[in-house]
Amino acid sequence: xxxxxxxxxxxTKTDIRVAIDALDEDLLRLFAQRQTYVRRMAELKKNPDEAxxxxxxxxxxxxxxxxxEAKGLEGEQVEAVWRTLIEWNVDYERRTIAARLAKQAQSExx
Numbered sequence: 001x002x003x004x005x006x007x008x009x010x011x012t013k014t015d016i017r018v019a020i021d022a023l024d025e026d027l028l029r030l031f032a033q034r035q036t037y038v039r040r041m042a043e044l045k046k047n048p049d050e051a052x053x054x055x056x057x058x059x060x061x062x063x064x065x066x067x068x069e070a071k072g073l074e075g076e077q078v079e080a081v082w083r084t085l086i087e088w089n090v091d092y093e094r095r096t097i098a099a100r101l102a103k104q105a106q107s108e109x110x
Contacts, residue, residue, distance in 0.1 A: 031085075038089045042096040051093035057086055 004019040045051065061079055068078035 038092060039096075042093040045093060045097055048094040048097045048101075051090045051097065061086070 004022045005015050007016075007019075010016045010019065042051075061082055064082050065075040065079050069075045
């Protein structure tokens with residue numbers, strides 16, 4: 001985690017921008033790490049239909065929203081961010097699994 005001034009210690013817009021930029025870099029690192037798990041999940045799943053699990057998604061979003069609100073965040077913002085992330089991950093998994101299956105089918109046809 002990057003070190004920077006606390007909000008109360010920021011006296012200029014530059015101080016705040018530096019802190020936000022550092023936090024954004026940390027978020028990018030975490031999203032990249034998260035994506036490695038999504039890639040692995042796509043390797044383990046056998047069918048593109050497995051990429052979408054509505055019950056898992058709704059349970060996860062509700063829990064994240066509740067935890068976010070307990071931390072003083074706006075639940076709707078967290079929900080919007082995670083739904084976008086999940087939608088992208090589901091699409092990624094579907095594409096990846098379908099491509100792998102197509103490649104396997106081509107290999108079997110030869």
